Amino acid sequence: MSNNPTPLAMALSQRKSEERATPLSAFRMARRWWLEGRRLNLSLLAEELGIGRATLMRWVGNKDLLMGEILWSLYKGIYDQALERANETPGLEGIDYLAQIYNDINVALIESRPLHDFMHNEPQWSLQLLTSQVAGLQQRLMGTWKDLFEKEIAANNINPEMDAESLAFYIIKIGEGAIYCDLICGRQPDPGPANTAFRLLVNGHTR
The missing domain is CATH 1.10.357.10 (Tetracycline Repressor, domain 2)
Known part of the structure; x- marks a missing residue:
């Protein structure tokens, strides 16, 4: 049996690094939260995106x-x-x-x-x-x-x-x-x- 990883296994292992947060993904997540009736909390948003709050503030300006x-x-x-x-x-x-x-x-x-x-x-x-x-x-x-x-x-x-x-x-x-x-x-x-x-x-x- 081959030990070489399948294309699926390689894709799954790389997915996390490829799915890095961007200003656009921050906007989309914030918009989705708002449409769901959630309050906009920048600290929680930054945590969910896996970035620092300072980075998020630099991206969006302010709340x-x-x-x-x-x-x-x-x-x-x-x-x-x-x-x-x-x-x-x-x-x-x-x-x-x-x-x-x-x-x-x-x-x-x-x-x-x-x-x-x-x-x-x-x-x-x-x-x-x-x-x-x-x-x-x-x-x-x-x-x-x-x-x-x-x-x-x-x-x-x-x-x-x-x-x-x-x-x-x-x-x-x-x-x-x-x-x-x-x-x-x-x-x-x-x-x-x-x-x-x-x-x-x-x-x-x-x-």
């Missing part, structure tokens, strides 16, 4: 920035899906196109169980991250909506009285007030008024 990346990944996924649905809806254009995207995003955020759990378990921290510039989330939200508004303005699909950057700022603030404040207080948010306000702000009328 706020790491959580900002997780929240952005949630929002970006929801936004991309809403955009795809709107693009696939025949005859949808102008304010109706934009309002559908906005409403779909708000509904998805309202129905997000990880977001509910986060705001229930850590209300002060979650509200700070979601409604301020501390984690870089707001800048990304504004940039995403600003680009979309500029595209629709350039195509003459909408003719708002505000510039795209101002529109982006205010529609994000409307969403924050309509969703996060109610979630913090334990109320079920209603996306309807936010959608009406969106139409008024972007196009000057509700229909």
